[in-house]
Amino acid sequence: MATILSVDDSASMRQMVSFTLKGAGHTVVEAVDGVDALNKAKAQKFDCVVTDVNMPNKDGIALIKDLRALPAYKFTPLLMLTTESGTDKKQLGKAAGATGWIVKPFNPDQLLKTIKKVIG
Amino acid sequence: MSIDMAQFHQVFFEESFEGLDAMETGLLNLDEGDIDAINTIFRAAHSIKGGSGTFGFTSVSDFTHVMETLLDEMRDGSRPVTQSAVDVLLGSVDCLREMLTAIRDQQNLDTESVAAHQQALQREFESGGSVSPRSDDTGVEGNAVAEQASEVEGWRIAFSPHTDLLRTGNDPVRMFRELAELGDIEATVDFQGVPDIHDLDPEECHLSWQLSVNGDIPRAEIDEIFAWVEDECDLAIQASLGGVTEHNEAPQATQNETGDRFSAPRQVQAPVKTGTNDSTKPADSSPAKPKDAKKEASKSTQKGSSSIRVDTAKIDTLINMVGELVITQSMLSLIGEHFEVNKLDQLKNGLSQLERHTRELQESVMNIRMLPISFVFSRFPRLVHDLSAKLGKKIELKLVGEQTEVDKTVVELLSDPLVHLVRNSLDHGIEMPEERRAAGKPEIGTVVLEAYHRGGNIVIEVVDDGRGLDKDKLRAKAIEKGLIEEDAILNDKQTYELIFMPGFSTAAQLTDVSGRGVGMDVVRKNIQALGGNIELVSELGKGSTISIHLPLTLAILDGQSVAVGEERFIVPLGSIVESMNIGEDRVNSVAGKGETFRLRNEYLPIVRMHEIFNVESARATQLSEGLLVVVEGQGVKCGLFVDDLLGQQQVVIKSLEANYRRIEGVSGATILGDGSVALILDIPGLVRLSNQ
Numbered sequence: 001m002a003t004i005l006s007v008d009d010s011a012s013m014r015q016m017v018s019f020t021l022k023g024a025g026h027t028v029v030e031a032v033d034g035v036d037a038l039n040k041a042k043a044q045k046f047d048c049v050v051t052d053v054n055m056p057n058k059d060g061i062a063l064i065k066d067l068r069a070l071p072a073y074k075f076t077p078l079l080m081l082t083t084e085s086g087t088d089k090k091q092l093g094k095a096a097g098a099t100g101w102i103v104k105p106f107n108p109d110q111l112l113k114t115i116k117k118v119i120g
Numbered sequence: 121m122s123i124d125m126a127q128f129h130q131v132f133f134e135e136s137f138e139g140l141d142a143m144e145t146g147l148l149n150l151d152e153g154d155i156d157a158i159n160t161i162f163r164a165a166h167s168i169k170g171g172s173g174t175f176g177f178t179s180v181s182d183f184t185h186v187m188e189t190l191l192d193e194m195r196d197g198s199r200p201v202t203q204s205a206v207d208v209l210l211g212s213v214d215c216l217r218e219m220l221t222a223i224r225d226q227q228n229l230d231t232e233s234v235a236a237h238q239q240a241l242q243r244e245f246e247s248g249g250s251v252s253p254r255s256d257d258t259g260v261e262g263n264a265v266a267e268q269a270s271e272v273e274g275w276r277i278a279f280s281p282h283t284d285l286l287r288t289g290n291d292p293v294r295m296f297r298e299l300a301e302l303g304d305i306e307a308t309v310d311f312q313g314v315p316d317i318h319d320l321d322p323e324e325c326h327l328s329w330q331l332s333v334n335g336d337i338p339r340a341e342i343d344e345i346f347a348w349v350e351d352e353c354d355l356a357i358q359a360s361l362g363g364v365t366e367h368n369e370a371p372q373a374t375q376n377e378t379g380d381r382f383s384a385p386r387q388v389q390a391p392v393k394t395g396t397n398d399s400t401k402p403a404d405s406s407p408a409k410p411k412d413a414k415k416e417a418s419k420s421t422q423k424g425s426s427s428i429r430v431d432t433a434k435i436d437t438l439i440n441m442v443g444e445l446v447i448t449q450s451m452l453s454l455i456g457e458h459f460e461v462n463k464l465d466q467l468k469n470g471l472s473q474l475e476r477h478t479r480e481l482q483e484s485v486m487n488i489r490m491l492p493i494s495f496v497f498s499r500f501p502r503l504v505h506d507l508s509a510k511l512g513k514k515i516e517l518k519l520v521g522e523q524t525e526v527d528k529t530v531v532e533l534l535s536d537p538l539v540h541l542v543r544n545s546l547d548h549g550i551e552m553p554e555e556r557r558a559a560g561k562p563e564i565g566t567v568v569l570e571a572y573h574r575g576g577n578i579v580i581e582v583v584d585d586g587r588g589l590d591k592d593k594l595r596a597k598a599i600e601k602g603l604i605e606e607d608a609i610l611n612d613k614q615t616y617e618l619i620f621m622p623g624f625s626t627a628a629q630l631t632d633v634s635g636r637g638v639g640m641d642v643v644r645k646n647i648q649a650l651g652g653n654i655e656l657v658s659e660l661g662k663g664s665t666i667s668i669h670l671p672l673t674l675a676i677l678d679g680q681s682v683a684v685g686e687e688r689f690i691v692p693l694g695s696i697v698e699s700m701n702i703g704e705d706r707v708n709s710v711a712g713k714g715e716t717f718r719l720r721n722e723y724l725p726i727v728r729m730h731e732i733f734n735v736e737s738a739r740a741t742q743l744s745e746g747l748l749v750v751v752e753g754q755g756v757k758c759g760l761f762v763d764d765l766l767g768q769q770q771v772v773i774k775s776l777e778a779n780y781r782r783i784e785g786v787s788g789a790t791i792l793g794d795g796s797v798a799l800i801l802d803i804p805g806l807v808r809l810s811n812q
């Protein structure tokens with residue numbers, strides 16, 4: 001099973017994502033924003049990162065850009081959580097090096113399905 | 121996988137309400153064109169929308185959708201920040217608050233009001249900005265290609281990734297594996313693009329594939345697999361009809377031998393060996409129905425459950441302290457097991473360590489209940505914004521020391537008195553703009569709300585630069601109301617004290633802002649109920665300052681214990697002015713008014729504790745035999761006559777009312793080290809008692 005970093009400034013979202021992933025047997029570490037996430041990602045290698053886009057301090061897109069620049073995260077799946085109205089955000093995210101996205105609102109099954117897709 | 125989403129609801133509500141507060145604060149600051157504020161507001165709206173969508177509160181997510189779009193346009197500059205937009209958004213914040221509260225408490229929602237707000241938002245949306253509302257683009261996402269022909273027996277896919285596909289963390293192998301889960305697949309690889317070994321960058325992708333997947337597969341599922349890489353590859357998807365398709369052999373498939381040898385292995389093998397259909401079907405992804413989610417919500421939300429969010433650092437300290445305590449305990453028990461007299465020093469050390477750790481532990485535990493006073497202050501910008509508009513005044517509110525921490529109970533009980541004081545400042549204190557101009561003051565009045573720690577207390581001040589209090593008018597008014605005698609001599613402090621008297625109001629006419637039947641006397645009573653006091657200082661024409669002093673916590677008190685016979689009483693340390701021996705010569709007995717004694721230029725009533733509390737064992741009955749503890753409460757001093765002063769100590773307050781009944785002159789009780797109960801004196805109450 002994989003070690004996943006879940007990044008969201010909303011505690012309820014974080015709880016839900018991590019509860020879901022832990023339920024499927026993954027190890028989950030939570031981060032509250034991009035700065036926190038980057039620090040945690042430098043300290044420990046994750047198999048996958050799931051990040052919200054809109055966050056204070058460092059948003060998800062800047063985080064993805066920074067992570068992708070790290071040798072350890074060159075090919076790591078980096079997924080962003082976006083809302084349906086964030087089409088332009090998806091493009092920005094892709095340009096920053098995001099692997100893909102999960103559209104909010106999502107349910108636990110959709111999340112697991114997407115994670116399964118990248119953790120092979 | 122079924123997950124009870126209701127378990128996340130409480131956190132969702134908590135953070136949504138916090139988000140709404142942040143939005144409100146941000147909106148009130150928007151006048152200054154603060155881009156950070158817009159970002160914060162947008163994020164809060166965005167989170168509430170995302171969360172409510174996920175947790176099944178569709179009415180909330182629909183409502184926030186328009187707000188979010190509006191804010192997004194403000195954020196990227198395509199829509200100006202107008203006052204009308206801010207007002208509509210503020211209204212929406214109120215509306216959302218009501219919606220969320222209704223959902224949380226399972227109350228009925230005023231749907232008409234919600235609809236009205238929604239329309240107001242929509243109107244605002246349509247009035248400015250450049251884009252028309254995106255009604256609902258969820259549909260565009262996956263169903264765009266709905267041209268699914270039912271007779272499709274498979275798909276032919278030409279897939280040639282761009283060289284940097286791998287750099288986004290996508291991997292063709294994974295995609296092929298996904299494809300294979302849909303049906304039998306066959307793949308042909310094209311090595312044509314693979315460069316010479318010397319030029320080969322292993323991080324680049326040079327292969328391309330011809331794939332065919334057979335089965336009655338909806339096009340959408342194929343699209344989904346390639347959705348993330350759409351822009352990183354050349355992709356052609358064709359339906360193949362009538363059986364297995366002929367796939368074109370890639371013409372120069374093996375031409376480049378280096379490619380064959382060096383870059384093929386993993387990429388090629390994986391897809392080719394696939395093709396079984398027994399792998400798990402994609403999980404059934406029927407989303408949880410909103411109706412169910414609501415039902416779950418009703419099960420789990422308890423009304424009025426109060427929780428507190430604690431900084432993890434505080435919890436770490438606590439755990440650390442408990443650890444220390446355990447170590448000390450084991451050290452002491454070791455000494456106790458084989459105790460010898462020569463270990464006495466060790467024992468003493470251990471005990472003092474225990475004392476220190478207990479105190480630190482106590483402090484850390486109290487700390488958990490501490491909240492920054494911003495929890496109270498945060499409602500004031502809105503209040504001032506709305507009120508100043510209503511009164512036609514220009515007022516700037518400054519908040520200072522918002523991070524000052526106070527006990528949660530204090531925070532909760534402080535709110536109403538403060539609202540009253542700020543309202544008063546706005547209504548009676550700050551003048552109308554023209555009046556201020558005439559007085560040579562800036563048009564914009566300032567109200568400062570400040571909190572800071574002093575000693576074991578928190579001080580909260582409401583300072584305004586308004587017209588101040590007119591002492592002569594106060595006096596005249598008090599005489600008119602019969603509160604004081606016409607010839608009464610009052611110093612400044614005593615004059616200002618008048619406004620705290622019941623039935624006193626200086627407002628020429630009551631306005632609907634502050635004339636709500638709640639006087640300053642009630643405010644004072646509420647503050648005193650919290651163990652604090654309130655003072656006012658004012659200068660005519662310059663402004664007024666009201667200070668509230670409160671204990672940091674309502675659970676623990678710094679006390680001076682005094683002895684009256686066998687009984688112990690606790691006098692709150694903060695109310696003690698001084699203690700002294702007095703002789704009979706300084707005492708006057710006034711018939712019917714008890715005894716007073718002269719302290720410098722004041723005459724203070726003497727409260728004989730053993731008489732008030734009926735202590736028969738009292739040692740000192742003559743004034744010269746005991747001590748007089750001078751205390752001050754409500755700006756009035758008196759002398760408590762006691763046998764002796766004992767130590768100062770922190771006492772844990774237990775409510776007498778809850779366990780017994782209310783007693784005049786006593787604010788609570790505590791349990792002393794020897795297990796006996798001591799009463800904690802309520803000084804203002806005692807002063808009242810002594811005046812009767």
